[in-house]
Amino acid sequence: MQASHPTKTALDPILELKKVRCGSHGVKSVRLQHFSASIRSGDLVQVALGKRQESREFVSLLLGLSFPIEGSIRFMGNDWLGTEYTRHFAMRSRIGRVFTGTAWMQNLTVGENIQLPQLHHRVPRATIRDNIEKWTTRLSGVHLDEVRSALNKRPAFVDETILQICQWIRAFTHQPRLVILERPLLSISDEEFAGLFEAIHDLQSSGAAIVWFSSGGEDKMIRFETSIRHWSIKEGILASDEEHRVA
């Protein structure tokens, strides 16, 4: 007899943190003290980091790569606990991520890096090619030729701005349900933001949730005219603020 599952609706949280407590391995990392929050379809959450603060450890927690001392983290209703690694990897394949720091496999070309997660999850090559072409055209702006050429080069030989655009492409190509952007505007000049903002808006409209880690004092989020939720960090501890609309 088949087990009945509750129907997932748009109101079900994509990412849910319940009373999460975790320390940190360094003073730069974000700490959580019984932090609870949920992110739903279409949400855009800005996490304002201090200038010296790093998001990597916290993001690892959200992706189930490390575990909290207390509390639970669920992605699309499923937790990261246990030894069902295949399920965990399949869950992570629905999450797009722009990294700060190391973001690329150095022994692959940028194009191979972008294709790898999808190939691994058995997306047909033709679909991958079409998706990459679509997002490259959409996000590259004036750098289109440079980005196309970068796809055939190893990351070490590609300019930082172009690599950052390629990170956006990789994060968006596989129709993610959750996109985690760690300082996505690093190395990018003002005139190149428009493509990213539009893409994020469209992803939100199609039901994805966005978590955006911005560096201190970054005012570029104002360009969003949708509802933004803010998580702030006070004395190194993450706190969820009231939702408010940015006019």
Added chain:
Amino acid sequence: MRAMFSRQMLFTAFDSIPAALRFSATVGVLIIVQAAIWMDMIGISIDSVAPILWRFVVREASPLLACMVVIGRSGVAIGTELATMRAGGEIEVLDSHGIDPMTYLVVPRILAMILSIFCLAIIMAATTVVTGYYLGWLMGAIHITWSEFFADIARNINIQDIVFFGSKTLISGGFAGAICCTDGLNIRGAITEVPLVSSRVVIHALTAVFVVSAILSILFYGKLLVFKIG
């Protein structure tokens, strides 16, 4: 995974062939020189060296030499590459995209090492025997023709030696591959640990290979030196 396996095979097996040929040719020379000295001392004709050469090469020398070549050349590279990837955060990049590092990085490397050691051991066994014969022939120590020498070897090939050769190379290769990968991935994240991994990989993998060889020798032939076990 297939692409990674192919790349690793190219690096571990194909690119190792020149080094394997050099080592096995030298070992062929060493064996025939020693055989000539010892057989002369005990009064046996060097012409009957074929079965001794063949058995020593197939049972012990070529599997061990192949392991040494692969560990020294590729095992260290695998260990340091994985350690650098771990320290540099590349493993986290894979994990974040839902790519199992075990499937993508470890399994193809272990399989490539197993297959490479097996193939290289065959090449090395052939090279050792051929070099041994020709050096003995040039020295005037071996008087029989190559076809007689080869026929002598062919008569001494038995299924037990072939099974032993296969299991020894495959099992040793598996151990060597697994140790190189785990040592590489087990660093705690500091890039300064990477150089240490290279020496650790060699010592651990060679120790495992020698232990596996010894255990298999005892299991297969039931003998430890000249004493019958059991």
